[in-house]
Amino acid sequence: MAIRKLRAIFKGRKQQENDVNEELRFHLERQIESNMAAGMSVNEARRQALIAFGGVQQTREAVRQVHWTRFLDTLLQDLRYAWRMLIKRPAFTSVMVSVLTIGIGANTAVFSIVNAVLLKMLPITAPEKLVSLRLNHGEEGGLQLTTDISYPVFERLREQNQVLSGILATGGGVNKVDIKPTGPGANGQTEQAGMELVSGGYFQVLGVNAVVGRTLTPGDDKIGAPNAVAVVSHGYWKRRMGLDPAVLGKTFVIRDMVFTIVGVAPPGFFGETVGQTPDMWVPLTLEDRLFDEALLASASTSWVNVLGRLKPGVGRQQAEASLGLLVQQANADLLGPKAGKARVRMEIAPASKGLDVLRQQFARPLQVLMAVVGLVLLIACVSVASLLTARATARQKEIAVRATLGAGSGRLMQQMLTESILLALIGGTLGLFLAWSADRVLPVLLFHSSLSLELEINTQVLGFTLLVSVVTGIIFGFAPMLRVLRPDLSCSLKEHAGIRDHRHRLGARKIFIVAQVALSLLLLVTAGLFVRSLRKIYDLDVGFNKENLLLVTLQPSAELSGARLKIVYQDLLDKVNALPGVKSSSLSMSSFADGNINLGPFVVEGYTPKPGEDRSLQGDIVSPGFFNTMGIPLRLGRDFRQQDDANATRVVIVNETFARYFFGAASPLGKHFAWSRLDRQPMEIIGVVKDAKYSNLKERTPPYYYTAFLQQDQMASIVRLLEVRTAANPATVSAAVSSAVDSINGVRADTISTMTVQVEESLQQEKMLAQVSSSFGVFALLLACIGIYGVMAHSVTSRTNEIGIRMALGAEPFDVLWMVLREALFLVGLGIAVGIPAALAGTRLASSLVSGLLFGMKASDPVTMALAALMMAVVALLAGYLPARRATKVDPLVALRYE
Amino acid sequence: MGNQIELLQGTLDLLILKTLALEPMHGWGIAQRIQQISQDVLQVGQGSLYPALHRLEQRGWIGSEWSTSDNNRRAKFYSLTRAGKSQLEKELGEWERLSAAIALVLQQS
DSSP states (O other): OHHHHHHHHHHHHHHHHHHHHHHHHHHHHHHHHHHHHTTOOHHHHHHHHHHHHOOHHHHHHHHHHHHHHHHHHHHHHHHHHHHHHHHHSHHHHHHHHHHHHHHHHHHHHHHHHHIIIIIOOOSSSSGGGEEEEEEEEEEETTEEEEEOBOHHHHHHHHHHOSSEEEEEEEOSSOEEEEEEEESTTOOOOOEEEEEEEEOTTHHHHHTOOOSEEOOOOGGGGSTTOSSEEEEEOHHHHHHHHTTOGGGTTOEEEETTEEEEEEEEOOTTOOOSSTTOOOSEEEEGGGHHHHOSSOOTTOSSOOOBEEEEEEOTTOOHHHHHHHHHHHHHHHHHHHHOHHHHHSOOEEEEEEOTTOSOHHHHHHHHHHHHHHHHHHHHHHHHHHHHHHHHHHHHHHTHHHHHHHHHTTOOHHHHHHHHHHHHHHHHHHHHHHHHHHHHHHHHHHHHHHSOTTOOOOOOOOHHHHHHHHHHHHHHHHHHHHHHHHHHTSSOHHHHHSSOOOHHHHHHHHHHHHHHHHHHHHHHHHHHHHHHHHHHHHHHHHTSOOSSOOTTEEEEEEEEOTTOOHHHHHHHHHHHHHHHHTSTTEEEEEEESOOTTSOOEEEOOEEETTOOOOTTOOOOEEEEEEOTTHHHHHTOOEEEEOOOOTTOSTTSOOEEEEEHHHHHHHHTTSOOTTOEEEETTTTOOOEEEEEEEOOOOOSOTTSOOOOEEEEEGGGOSGGGGGOOEEEEEESSOTHHHHHHHHHHHHTSTTEEEEEEEEHHHHHHHHTHHHHHHHHHHHHHHHHHHHHHHHHHHHHHHHHHHHTHHHHHHHHHTTOOHHHHHHHHHHHHHHHHHHHHHHHHHHHHHHHHHTHHHHHTTOOSSOTTOHHHHHHHHHHHHHHHHHHHHHHHHHHHTOOHHHHHHOO | OTTOBOOOTTHHHHHHHHHHHHSOEEHHHHHHHHHHHTTTSBOOOHHHHHHHHHHHHHHTSEEEEEEEOTTSOEEEEEEEOHHHHHHHHHHHHHHHHHHHHHHHHHHHO
């Protein structure tokens, strides 16, 4: 019925126009007839009628004006009325507004992230035409080996290709550099900035113009170009320079090189990778002057990310073939005929949404978050609808009076919809502020601190919030309308409706409670799954002692290599070990969650690989004392010693999984393993250590090996991590360790962290999901509590009479208490009965989404379901208790007189 | 036609209500009736008649219905509602007091 009314309102407009036209036509015709009857000719009659009538169009306008004025008048009147109704009951209104604020705000906040990460295309011209270019070197130990491209090969591709309309290269990522503004007005302070190296054609190929000055040009990016120039991001210009219009020509210094700012990139342009926000772009050819390890001239080091645009009419395969040939030629010219023969293919893939780690990594958690906040909004809707229905019941008399005074039901509906949409819009506006502040916190919770995201409340987000608010308002506004429009006026006008009628009226609210319980249960199950999964991860054995372990990344100078580096590092260890509070220290290449070497194919003595087996292995390079410092127990054999150096037999230590996988029950000690491709001597297994976690806590422990730092030559320089086992809180010695490291010539402490922090950071996603979903779960429980309390309180009031009779007939207080609680439990039971199958169905539908984020449990985990249901039941009892107790206090005599 | 008088704002509403008090009528009929009864002194412009009719209808003083006119064509007939009747009485009372007051003032001089 309400829907028909609504449709009538919209249909009415068109109908009205037609009616007015017909009415005016009729008038004219009658006038003509009348003129003819007075003896005029047809033409004359017509002419006179039109003259008498005046402008038909003007009249039509005037009539329309009447309707418009009327519409605006009503709207204003309705808004005023709605506003009066809202402020008349401030407590009630503020509960509803806060519920909506949280519901809409949460959705806006998550949407703004989803919008930035998943939906926003690169802010560049025709991004869908952009492709990424990578080299495929064929299979290597069961792995498809793809790499970036070396700079000399990129130059060849740029000069000689026939298939691309544009090509660009970047240094692959943002480098944190120390910059020092110079020139007049600069305070000479050094600050950190994110810099990206890009080729001269970068901005032209992306189709991005500067908002101030110019972008980089190919002329800026010539090897040996006299002037170093930079384009800064809009964000940097705003943040660091206060949008100073005199930005052009300002200078700063990076590593003794003076850069001149020639332009500012447009706002919203963050480069080619979502999730990275460089502060400035500088020419790629400066690489060899900006970094110690100069890669620019090397044709064998693949380090530049290459993007391009295909010429119109050129297919992907054609381009791959043509560019592949160019690469082979270039390799042959630059690296010799042998390199030219290597199987190298060009791989072209669409790059329209950026070369984004962020999207791949966060798509799932973001979708889950969106679903969670969607659920929250639904719960908010239901609970506001329930509250409004309660109020509509209270307002029924007022509405009935208005209806008898001639307000049509369409008019009443318009009024009530205005009220609910106004309510939702207030909630939406506040929600926007909530989202705005959440946008400062959420990305930090969601992403690693190294990734930054430019979140803004832009038109898309505003539009989303407006849409959500209006739709929300319409949805929850419908509920009380169904109640109001029931044509039951005479009944409502009576002061007392009977007991039966009250029960009947509670029906709708009870349905809301059931729906609310079911939806809250879904949310609780989601939260429960994430929380329990996180607990399970925490309960895992990491395999090393993560407490009191300081991690320092070292920055050895480029001149230190081979034997010299080993001596310097030994000095360093001695110095650190001598510090008070330090128990031991060691060196390694990688730490937890920090990347390992992955090499292959391997050959293990006495082991025949299965066909199709992945023949790469993960491992680390460690110094003597590493296992002791880390707290990884030795199971068999011995640790590395100082004597295991370059002249001694090559040795290796493996983990238990390695031993079990390759040797079963037999002892691996004395066995050998080697890399088949690299011409290396086989290594003898001298020890077995306990399994540990290497990449992340959730991984299934892989076979893992440790090689000796002292036996490495070129690989030694990638050993850059210092572990320090401390007696107490590692924070107390971190300063001392840092200065001890810096006191060694040629080595600098880069970053200092602790293992506990590293482990915690690796769980960021899981923690975020658990925190966010359980906070919303608590919110849902609170709302359910309020809802159940409201319904039960109302129920008790309307049953006072009945309760009085029961007590007069000898019912004990406990019976009355139980009678009320039973009703609350029944409602919740119904909700659970609906919610559990819904949760099961939901988790099945979303299993691909959720199960990847869960650890050690299925999405249909029965324990979680049971816990959620139990929690709901407890809440029902709590919420029902107060009204139930009030019921026991009913005085039978008073109650019987109540009617 | 030199003796026609432009209607004052507000008086048209009163005339329409009064006319409709006799019987339901369409717009043209109302205009004709007012003209006839006033012996062509009061000329109702269509540019003000129809907006006035729609305004009155929205205020709930008159209702409308499509039905067949005397010449067998569909026309929109307006009729007085209950609210319109009491409004008419109120406005009549006001009009009488106003015209009596004006008459008093004019007789004085």
